[in-house]
Amino acid sequence: MKAKTRETLIAWGMVLPALLVISIIAFLPLFQTFYNSFFDASLRPDIEKRFVGFKNYADLFQDPRFLDALKNTIFFTIISVLFETILGLLIAVLVNQPFKLRGAVRAAMLIPWAIPTAISSQMWKWMFEPSTGIITKLLEALHMIKPGVPILGSPQTAMWAIIAVDVWKTTPFMALLILAGLQLIPEELYEAARIDGANVWQRFSKITIPLIQSTIGVALIFRTLDALRVFDVVFIMTRGSVNTETLAVYNRVLLMDRAFTGAWFGYGSALSVIIFALISVFAVIYIRSLKIKLE
Amino acid sequence: MKKLFVVSLLLVLSLVAFSRVTITMTAGAVGKELEVLYAQIDRFMKANPDIKVSVMPMPNSSTERHDLYVTYLAAGEKEPTVFMLDVIWPAEFAPFLEDLTADRSYFELDKFIPGTVKSGTVNGKIVAIPWFTDAGILYYRKDLLDKYGFKNPPKTWDELVKIAQTITAKEKNMYGFVWQGARYEGLVCDFMEFLISYGGDVIDDTGKVVINSKASVDALQFMVDLIYKYKVSPQAVTTYMEEEARISFLNGQAVFMRNWPYAWSTLNDPKESKVAGKVGVAPLPAGPAGRSAATLGGWMLGINKNATPEEKAAAKKLVKFLTSYDEQLYKAINAGQNPTMVDVYKDPELKKAAPFMVELYSMFVNAEPRPRTAKYSEISDVMQKYLHAALTQQMTAQQAIQDMAKDLNKVVAGR
Numbered sequence: 001m002k003a004k005t006r007e008t009l010i011a012w013g014m015v016l017p018a019l020l021v022i023s024i025i026a027f028l029p030l031f032q033t034f035y036n037s038f039f040d041a042s043l044r045p046d047i048e049k050r051f052v053g054f055k056n057y058a059d060l061f062q063d064p065r066f067l068d069a070l071k072n073t074i075f076f077t078i079i080s081v082l083f084e085t086i087l088g089l090l091i092a093v094l095v096n097q098p099f100k101l102r103g104a105v106r107a108a109m110l111i112p113w114a115i116p117t118a119i120s121s122q123m124w125k126w127m128f129e130p131s132t133g134i135i136t137k138l139l140e141a142l143h144m145i146k147p148g149v150p151i152l153g154s155p156q157t158a159m160w161a162i163i164a165v166d167v168w169k170t171t172p173f174m175a176l177l178i179l180a181g182l183q184l185i186p187e188e189l190y191e192a193a194r195i196d197g198a199n200v201w202q203r204f205s206k207i208t209i210p211l212i213q214s215t216i217g218v219a220l221i222f223r224t225l226d227a228l229r230v231f232d233v234v235f236i237m238t239r240g241s242v243n244t245e246t247l248a249v250y251n252r253v254l255l256m257d258r259a260f261t262g263a264w265f266g267y268g269s270a271l272s273v274i275i276f277a278l279i280s281v282f283a284v285i286y287i288r289s290l291k292i293k294l295e
Numbered sequence: 296m297k298k299l300f301v302v303s304l305l306l307v308l309s310l311v312a313f314s315r316v317t318i319t320m321t322a323g324a325v326g327k328e329l330e331v332l333y334a335q336i337d338r339f340m341k342a343n344p345d346i347k348v349s350v351m352p353m354p355n356s357s358t359e360r361h362d363l364y365v366t367y368l369a370a371g372e373k374e375p376t377v378f379m380l381d382v383i384w385p386a387e388f389a390p391f392l393e394d395l396t397a398d399r400s401y402f403e404l405d406k407f408i409p410g411t412v413k414s415g416t417v418n419g420k421i422v423a424i425p426w427f428t429d430a431g432i433l434y435y436r437k438d439l440l441d442k443y444g445f446k447n448p449p450k451t452w453d454e455l456v457k458i459a460q461t462i463t464a465k466e467k468n469m470y471g472f473v474w475q476g477a478r479y480e481g482l483v484c485d486f487m488e489f490l491i492s493y494g495g496d497v498i499d500d501t502g503k504v505v506i507n508s509k510a511s512v513d514a515l516q517f518m519v520d521l522i523y524k525y526k527v528s529p530q531a532v533t534t535y536m537e538e539e540a541r542i543s544f545l546n547g548q549a550v551f552m553r554n555w556p557y558a559w560s561t562l563n564d565p566k567e568s569k570v571a572g573k574v575g576v577a578p579l580p581a582g583p584a585g586r587s588a589a590t591l592g593g594w595m596l597g598i599n600k601n602a603t604p605e606e607k608a609a610a611k612k613l614v615k616f617l618t619s620y621d622e623q624l625y626k627a628i629n630a631g632q633n634p635t636m637v638d639v640y641k642d643p644e645l646k647k648a649a650p651f652m653v654e655l656y657s658m659f660v661n662a663e664p665r666p667r668t669a670k671y672s673e674i675s676d677v678m679q680k681y682l683h684a685a686l687t688q689q690m691t692a693q694q695a696i697q698d699m700a701k702d703l704n705k706v707v708a709g710r
Contacts, residue, residue, distance in 0.1 A: 040710070043369045044669075045390045065680075130531035153477075153533040155689050239358075241478035242687050253676060257358070259365045260387050261670045263710050 030276075036269035044260040056270035066271065068243070069250040073278075076159065076234075076246060077227040080166045084223060085216065087167065088174025093208070095175070096182045106179075113172040121236035124165045128152050128237070155242040162244055165233055170226070174219055181215025182208070217290035224282045229275055247275050316609040317347045318376035318602075321360070323594070324352050325537065326557045331630040339616050346609045355538060357381050357480050361672065364388065373601040376610045380595045382414040383480075385423045386669040392422040393598040393607060402615055403636075408660055411635045414667070415595050422597055424614050425635035427626060429592030430662035431488050432655065434544060434552040434562065437575040439466065448577035452492070452517060455551060455580050459527035462550050471527025473540040474553040476518075478683035481536055483665065483675050484590040485553060486682050489514040491663055492582030497674070497703070498666045504707055507700035514582070515685055515692040522686065533686050545570060553579065555592055559649060560631035576651040578658050591662035593635070627652060633659055670706055677702045 037056055041049040060066045095106050112120065127135045130150040139145045151157045185208065193203050231248040234240060240249040254268035322332050329352060336348050353360045364378065368391040380388065395402070402424050404412050415423035433455075435448050439462050449455035459471025475481035490496065495510030521528040532540075537554060544552040545562055547569040552558070565571040581587040596617065598610045616622060623634040628648040639645060646653045666674055677699060685695035 043365075130529070130534065148530050150531045150534045153531065153687060155687055239478055241683050243689065252362075256362045256365050257672045257676055259369060260390075261673050267710075 033269045033272050033276075036266050037273050039266040040263040041265040042260070042263045043265060044262075047263055050263075052266070056267045057274075059267065060270055060274065065245070065250060066247075069245045069247045072159070072244060073228060073230070073246040073248075076163060076166075076230060077224060077282075080163045080170075081220065081223050081227055083163070083167045084171050084174045085220065087171045088178055088219070089216070091171065091175040092178035092182055093204075096179060109175065110172050112169050113176075115169075117169065117232045118236060120169055121165060121233045124161075124168075125152065125237050128161055152238050153242060158238050158242045159244050162233055162237055165237070166227070166230070169233075170223060174223060177219040177222070178212060178215060181212035184215075185211050213290055217286050220290075221283055221286050224286070225279050228279050228282065247271060247278075251275075315345050315347050316605050317349065318606050318609050318613065319349045319351055319374050320377040320613065321351045321353050321364075321375045321379045323355065323360075323379060325355055326541075326561050327630045328557065328632065331626055334629075335617060335622055335625065339613060342616075343609075343612060346612065348613060351375055353379070356536060368599075371601055373599060373603065373606070376599050376602045376606050377613060378597045378599065379426070380423050380597050381480075382411075382591060382593050382595060383665050383667075383671045383675070385415050385595065385597065386417045386667060387672060388597065389417040389420070389422050389669070391600050393600050393602075393610075395421045395424065395598070395611075398611065401611070402618065406637060407635050408637055410591065410660065410662065410664065411593065411595075414591070414593075414664065415597075417669075423595035424597075424618050426594050426596050426618055427623070427632035428635050428659055428662070429555045429557075429594075429633060430589035430655075430659050431484060431553055431579055431592070432556060432589065432651075432658070433577045433579045434554060434558065435575045435577065436547075436550050436570065436573055438573040439550055440575075448575060449551075449580045452489075452580045452582055456521070456525045456527055459550050460525065463527065466550075468548060470529050470543065470549040471525075472521060472551040472553075473528065473535065473543050473549045474532055475535055475537060475540060476522075476528075476532035476683075476686050477534050477536050477539075478679045479536060480675055480679070482682050482686075483678050484592060486515070486518065486678065487590045487663060487665060488553070488579055488588050489518055489582065491588035492579070492584055492586060493517070494582070494584030497678070498668075498707070502668075502707065504700055504703045506703060507696060510584070511696045512692050515682065515696060517582075518682075519685055519688070519692055523688070533683065556633050556649075556652065557631045559651065560629065576655070578655060589658050589662045591664045593633070670709070673706045674703060677706060 038051060038053055039049050040052050040056075041047070091109065095102060095109065115123075124135075127133045128151045130136055130148065130153070133151075136145070136151060139151070140147050145151065145157065149157075151161050189207050189211075190203055193207060198206065229248050230246050231252070234244055234246050234249050235252065238244045240246070240253075251268055251271045254264045254271060258264040258268075320336075322329060329350075332350065336350060340346065340348060353363065360379075360381070361384070364384075367375065368388065378388070378392070385392070396419075399405075399421060404421070404424070407425055408428060411425035411428050412421075415421055415425060433448065440446075440448065440458065443458075443462055443465070445458050449458055455472060463469050463471045475485050487497070490511060493510040493514035495506070495508050495514060497504070497506050499505045522530055522532065535543075537558075540549075540552055540554055541558045541561070543549050544554075544558070545568045559574075559576065562568050562574045563571050579587045579589055596614045598607055598614065602610065618635065620636055620639060623636050623639050624642055624645060626632050627634050627639065627645055631649060633652055634640060634645070640653055640656050652659075665671065668674070681690075681695040681699040681702075684690045685692050690698070
């Protein structure tokens with residue numbers, strides 16, 4: 001009995017430093033954001049902090065710019081994650097087959113993901129540039145866009161251009177996670193299925209899919225979480241103009257442009273809390289519907 | 296005993312030698328700006344060996360500079376010591392800037408253009424010293440206007456459209472008129488010029504929002520028409536900032552350009568420019584109100600309140616040096632940035648290097664300020680949003696102005 005208490009104590013002692021660090025860097029700011037969201041506050045020294053209860057939340061849902069940003073964020077998330085999952089799955093199945101130079105292909109595949117988003121967004125921005133950008137020239141040659149129409153300056157195309165960059169960048173991440181799931185499936189299962197006369201599609205839908213379902217679920221959670229708080233690619237490519245403003249980009253306006261102009265700090269915090277809540281909702285939906293075991 | 300004395304003397308001496316104050320300064324890098332500043336700082340450090348100045352180059356977009364400043368100031372950082380401030384910022388940043396009211400005569404502010412001093416004065420306190428002033432001007436291709444028989448640059452917007460259409464119909468790969476139409480601060484500057492030349496205004500002297508007028512709708516409609524109806528501006532202007540416009544003009548792709556005076560020196564540098572020697576400068580054309588307007592731009596220098604007294608003293612010396620007669624003249628000639636001191640405009644050297652500055656002097660003095668309020672960032676943000684929505688045809692000019700007025704009223708009421 002005594003030995004066990006000792007053991008528990010040692011265990012706590014070992015976990016404590018990590019817990020402490022996590023509370024300081026994760027829970028404390030999170031709590032503070034919650035707390036601030038109930039106040040009217042500013043970083044300007046002459047504006048007094050005032051408790052306002054749920055007013056910031058009520059105001060947000062009256063704010064057309066917030067509602068637009070919410071719509072744009074959800075649209076961006078659904079479309080980009082959908083494409084990333086489908087393409088990621090295809091690529092993962094492909095590079096899971098034995099072929100020459102498989103290692104090299106797997107490594108090369110990761111390059112878009114390895115480039116920092118700020119840099120790749122700027123790179124793509126140049127490629128989308130009117131009159132000189134290579135993609136602009138290509139699409140003009142294919143008669144897919146009218147000459148002189150700036151891709152990133154038109155509401156019809158800007159969001160799709162941003163989604164394309166995000167898909168290009170994060171499909172490799174999706175493929176990598178799914179590939180790891182694929183490699184866990186024992187070869188015997190396929191062999192047995194083949195002996196029983198199952199065709200390619202049956203093997204894929206009855207063996208592969210069920211067995212990588214939870215891997216896909218985890219990948220989906222990661223990606224959705226990232227997509228819902230997307231900032232860099234949007235900010236660099238369009239600064240949120242032409243109907244591409246997402247929640248995080250609007251939040252930058254509230255917290256940076258308006259940091260010293262008025263009592264916007266609590267309002268921005270409330271917006272952060274809503275992003276947090278939105279992410280939680282998506283996470284719960286995935287966990288329930290894909291039956292992911294968290295233990 | 297004697298030995299100890301020598302050792303301590305040496306120690307004191309070496310301390311003095313190493314007690315150089317280090318200050319940092321933020322700086323822009325548009326055109327030749329940064330190059331010129333480095334040369335000036337070298338001169339300053341030679342004259343003041345006890346001060347070391349390190350320069351922090353900033354992004355070209357003033358919106359991004361603003362973000363960085365917010366981060367430094369909100370954190371209570373003592374760096375940067377000297378801030379390069381857009382004319383629209385002093386009111387907003389005033390609580391974080393050193394009060395320089397008592398140094399009025401040290402900086403010789405009486406010799407400056409009064410409008411620029413006013414930009415740095417917040418509630419009667421001086422918080423920023425004018426470094427260079429700016430006003431929107433019209434650049435035009437003298438050679439092309441001559442070729443097609445136009446003797447003078449356009450006096451009205453209608454004339455500009457006519458000339459641009461005539462020339463672009465005959466010349467290949469040529470835009471008529473490039474300006475700043477991306478969703479950022481520059482768009483507000485350009486709009487203000489159209490707006491005032493159409494007889495409108497954003498906020499009146501009593502602080503009332505007066506944007507909801509026919510003049511505003513017509514001015515914005517004209518900007519939209521430049522792109523879609525008259526087709527003299529490429530649709531790409533809705534993504535242009537100053538540098539995009541300057542580069543397209545520099546490559547000989549445009550007849551007219553609205554820009555700040557800084558573009559002059561690079562446009563006439565034969566090493567970079569395809570149009571060197573072919574460029575003319577004029578006041579922006581007039582609108583139906585019968586007058587033309589130039590937005591007051593320019594940058595000021597402010598000192599961080601959180602710096603130590605030694606750093607502040609060194610910073611004042613640097614600000615005084617950079618805004619002195621000689622350095623303003625040097626900057627005007629080499630970076631094309633307009634002096635804020637009245638007498639510099641009378642200098643024969645300036646007249647030789649940048650004749651337009653002297654010719655357009657009255658325009659720089661009478662440039663129109665943007666609303667002077669601590670809430671300017673919010674006002675500008677609202678304007679950018681609706682102006683850009685109209686320019687990209689997401690809403691009509693009428694709708695954009697109406698919604699803008701509604702939102703501006705909310706901003707002024709405050710939260």
